[in-house]
Amino acid sequence: MGIQGLLPLLKSIxxxxxxxxxxxxILAVDGYVWLHRGAYGCAAQLVKGENTTRYVDYAMHRVRLLKHHNITPYVVFDGGPLPAKMGTESTRHQSREENRAKAxxxxxxxxHSEARDYFTKAxxxxxxxxxxxxxxxKAEDISYIVAPYEADAQLTFLEREGIVDxxxxxxxxxxxxxxxxxxxxxxxxxxxxxIKRENFAKVTDITLFGWGDQQFRGMAMLSGCDYLPSIPGLGVKTSHKLLRKHKTIEGVLHAIRMGSQLKIPPNYLRDFRTAELAFLYQRVYDxxxxxxxxxxxxPEDMGDWDDRYVGKDLDPVLAKVLRMVESIL
Known part of the structure; x- marks a missing residue:
């Protein structure tokens, strides 16, 4: 999950x-992360369709751990699929099916020992x-929310608005x-x-000093993200080096075309700009x-843009109804 190689690159902070x-x-929690972790401990039962709630037990243990230390959990779940990620999700589904058959x-x-690894992957x-x-x-009165689309954007919004710390x-x-x-x-x-964003300038493995959100995001996206076809062989370190030297995405792509064996997918720059919308303007629930x-x-001069990368809007009344349905589940 996430940008491959990014966390090790930030090890110094x-x-x-x-x-x-x-x-x-108040700490927001990616609920699906805890569900995935919990599912690993009962992967065989889940893949075989057997009844188990061990994944719930795992997540609730973490919830109670936070409460024990006077931390208020705010659990966020993924909602509907973002169309821009359909290709990625399709590939992941195929991989899970192959691992399921092998398991x-x-x-x-x-x-059984060999099967265990494949069950986990499936x-x-x-x-x-x-x-x-x-x-x-709900039984323990813990706050939660189901994002309209991706939990990542919803988590970001909650922190940005000061709803969570x-x-x-x-x-x-x-x-x-x-x-x-x-x-x-x-x-x-x-x-x-x-990891605190205020410490980015102190990273020692690469130089982030003087960079803002746009440059950091560009480096990460160039190295490969779920919204964008990857440039095979281009990792996060090389992306950083190229962007530092050539300043812009256009400059990086020109340098790759002129002096590298790396193959840039067709329409990459256009796809990069539209994929960036998912990080900037994805729809969330307030x-x-x-x-x-x-x-x-x-921006007022946004003009035409692609809903696939941010999710379709919903009428406020419908959005409220959906949240009411969640509350009685």
Missing amino acids: HEHRKISDFSGQ LSLDKEGK VDVTPEMAYQLIKAL GIITEDSDLLVFGCKQVLFKLDSDGNCVC PRSQRLVTLSKL
């Missing part, structure tokens, strides 16, 4: 903390699993979206890694106004 350090704060075959042969978090966790959250996830995309305080690798003992809004305010 990883702060190893205890979750108790964040006592008194079941090995399991039938009695090779497991998927479904809306039904999210529903089971939502019921558990930080985010718990395993997805480095939250840094690309512009989040200021992100906690990774939270374990059962309360250990975690904190719990205060009870309507859908864009992550950032749209």
Whole structure:
């Protein structure tokens, strides 16, 4: 999940903390991350269609860990699929199906240890699993929200608007979206890694000094993201080096064409600009106004743009009705 190689590149600003350090704060949680983690422990049962709630137990243990340390959890779930990611989701679905077939075959042969790895790769978090966790959250009066589209954008909005103080996830995309305080690798003992955006200038493996959100986002997107066809062989370090030297995406692409064996997909610059919309203007739900809004305010000169990358708008009344349906699930 996220931008491959980005977190190791920021290792010099990883702060190893205890979750108790964040006592008194409201932390938003990527609910699907905890569901995925919990699903790994019961992957075989889930893939075989057997009844289990171990994934809910895993997530609720983390919820209670936060509450024990006087932290208020605010759990965010993915909503409807963003059309711009359909290609990525289709590829992932095919991979899971292939792993599922291999797992079941090995399991039938009695090779349970070998099958375990394939079961883990085949497991998927479904809306039904999210529903089971939502019921558990409601039973303990824990705040949650289902994003209209992707949880990443919704998490970013909640932090940006001051509704939460930080985010718990395993997805480095939250840094690309512009989040200021992100906690990774939270374990059962309360250990975690904190990355703060204010420390980017202190990174030692690469130079981020003087860069703003646009340059950081450009570096990450060039190295490969879910919204954009990748340039095979172009990693995050090389993307950083090229963007530092050539300043703009156009300059980087020109340099690659003139002096590199890397193959740029057709219409890449156009696709890059439209994919960037997902990081800037994806639609999210504002719990205060009870309507859908864009992550950032749209420029007045926006002109025609592609809804596939931000999600379609919903009438405020319909948006409110959908949230009411969630509340009674």
